Amino acid sequence: MPPRFSIDDILAKPSGASFFDGFIAQSHEKGGLISAGLPDRDGVLVVMDGKLRVYLIGEDREMTLFYLVPGDMFCTHSGCLIEAVEKTDIRYADIGTFAKKLEDNPSLAFGLIGILGRAMMGCMRTIEDLVFRDIKQRLARFFLDRARVAQGNAGTEVPLFIELTVEEIANLVGSSRQTTSAALNALMREGLISRKGRSNYTVADVGRLAAAAGTAFPPPDETTRPARQADGGR
């Protein structure tokens, strides 16, 4: 599951009412750069409307790590670039203002620890993909994640609306556009995925797609790692 940066549960708490005190409203046009990954401006942002992309750049390619949607919080000191995928309104507070809030409200710190943990989990999933799966498996896993969100069960057909272009998908699975479209064609030739127009895909059988992604489906309640028992030490 893509990691969640949502502060809904933080806002739902009594202390949530004053959460936005000290934040300033900012709006960014499509393509606007909120952070160039440089340690120039340290603060915390919350997406109110629109969508941001958190990514890394190399010489000739980009790697998308996360998309941030309304309700999601992130910082500008992660070293990543942050770009507006569409016209986006955010609330921004510099790190000092936010640090003060953390001191006054320990439950905020708990919320942030959960967010950072899930962000790290997202990074580790990406590392697992990059090291243990080839492009076709990573692409299959991308569609599998979407099918899971649409609550598809093994054996059933799942229609999916994918708002991302093949280039944007390529940036998510850490590969070039050409290699990604070749892998997509392979999945289609094998009848795992079909596509009508730009954004309408259909997963023919979620169970078969999971096998192609090299993961079990539905995921066993414990991770697929062999249960080599942890010894409790002495």
Place this chain on the structure above:
Amino acid sequence: MPPRFSIDDILAKPSGASFFDGFIAQSHEKGGLISAGLPDRDGVLVVMDGKLRVYLIGEDREMTLFYLVPGDMFCTHSGCLIEAVEKTDIRYADIGTFAKKLEDNPSLAFGLIGILGRAMMGCMRTIEDLVFRDIKQRLARFFLDRARVAQGNAGTEVPLFIELTVEEIANLVGSSRQTTSAALNALMREGLISRKGRSNYTVADVGRLAAAAGTAFPPPDETTRPARQADGGR
């Protein structure tokens, strides 16, 4: 720089004195598994003596994410496997006990946020390596990191003691032993690295090694990303 999970600055604070209340001492033999990456036991551990390895496993390979040395804190709910690289003594507290400490002592939460941030930075560096660098560049970057720790400047020769086997280095750079040793031979043929015996390496010229790693050295005070200016929004 490899991420730091050290709680030294937390322990140095007045509130540090009671930090270990509620922790229990455990010792693990070399090869012992502290966590199998399963959600069976949720707690926080601090390495007192020895060395642990945090890693992910695929079908035929492993990916080392971090090594934990004395003074480092980690958790058992990250989904990673944690193994004792040598006989290791830890202090362990279940997550409930530790959560209570966080509530009573907000500065602890700040320390943890910094640790999680640096852990995430470590993951993002690994992603950057896997997506934008080939094995030879990743291996060059591994030796460059070590040379930086040994404070080597461009143009100078830096002797390095590397306690890791080629297999362990391969697990760190996310590749197989064969490919990694071929890349090591290439770096040696190009005169960038020389090796005497199992663990004694010499970096001939740190500046040339940085170029081979595809990174600037010394790192400019700002990251090497082109400074496409972030717009402050309206």
